[in-house]
Amino acid sequence: MALSAHIEELRRKHKVLSEAVEAEQKKPAPDGLAVLKLKKQKLFLKEEIGRLQLQ
Numbered sequence: 001m002a003l004s005a006h007i008e009e010l011r012r013k014h015k016v017l018s019e020a021v022e023a024e025q026k027k028p029a030p031d032g033l034a035v036l037k038l039k040k041q042k043l044f045l046k047e048e049i050g051r052l053q054l055q
Contacts, residue, residue, distance in 0.1 A: 007052050014045045 001009075021038045024030050 003052060003055065007049055010045050010049050010052075014042055014049070017042045017045070 017038050021035055021042070024035050024038065
């Protein structure tokens with residue numbers, strides 16, 4: 001897989017996680033632990049994207 005394709009896939013996953021965070025937060029009783037886990041996954045992807053873009 002080309003580097004640019006890999007970065008685009010990571011961006012897609014980041015967007016999906018963003019949507020999942022929004023959906024969870026809109027629930028009448030959001031699960032704070034689930035939101036925290038999703039946000040950690042988003043941060044990991046963001047850092048990975050940044051690291052790969054520097055190469």
